[in-house]
Amino acid sequence: MSAPSWKDEKLGTKKRVALWLVEEVGVGELFTKNQLREAFPDTSQVDRRMRELRDHEWRIDTSREDPSLGSHEQRFVRQGTSVWEPGKATSRHGIKVTATDRHALLLRDGHKCRSCGIGPGEQYVGTYVASQLDVARRTVRMPGGKTSVQLVIECNRCRVGGRELTADLDDVLARIDRLPVYERKMLAGWLDRDSRSFSEAEDLWAAYRTLPGDSRDAVRAALN
Incomplete structure (x- = not known):
């Protein structure tokens, strides 16, 4: 055509x-x-x-x-869907976001990117680039196998990088069911605070993972 x-x-x-x-x-x-x-x-x-x-x-x-x-x-x-063709101009997502909706979503998500945690106007580590927050549409796999498009606040970097991602709510709920009781309580506490703290050892593990191979060898030697 x-x-x-x-x-x-x-x-x-x-x-x-x-x-x-x-x-x-x-x-x-x-x-x-x-x-x-x-x-x-x-x-x-x-x-x-x-x-x-x-x-x-x-x-x-x-x-x-x-x-x-x-x-x-x-x-x-x-170029995406040929919207000028009959029947193809209807939004695939079916979700319209007004200024009021955006404000409510920002409040709900704590004015933070839900993927990386950066706030509006904060600079990305190691750069002079400031973040901007916006509404992203995320495909979510629901229990039972069906998918749903839901809204979430993300920064410009995460929003672009996550466009093709599908969140798997079904898998998250199944894994929660398999947790022992004490880990379920610990997770529930993190969810209530919407944050968690990391131990010194966990911070060191994260730092270790970023080191080049020779430096990782030096860290392992220091622990022996």
Whole structure:
């Protein structure tokens, strides 16, 4: 099926933006917010319509995902579902997130990335890059084998890296059932506090794992 022209005003804005990206920008290429708005001068909320393409497996990076981009630059990384084809413009996830929803999710998740624990505006270790938090859609495998798409707060790094991941709630619940009573109580305490502390030995183990081979040999020798 040949694609229509992005200039066809009979199409919805989301379809036209998708076609504009394919026909005028091209996969892998940069464009600016001004170029998008100039292409659709009489269209309100064109930025939002473009963001909705992410629900159809389109990948459009901003400076949040790619720090090499300027604040007004974006990169068309991957084409997803051909939303201009009949029946394909409906969101795969079916979850719309409003500003109120986002605020509630940030409160629920403690204004922290649930994957790495970084807070908003904090710098990643060893870099001058500051984190930005946003809502991510995560596929979850439920008990019984069905999957569900649920919302979670993640930083820009984890959100991009986790797009293809599936969380396995069924496996987590099964493993909890196999825990001895004292470990279940310990885990319940961590969940109540939403944190856990690490012993000095555990911190040293983590540090040891990052050392080069010769240094790991020196640590092992020191313990013998």
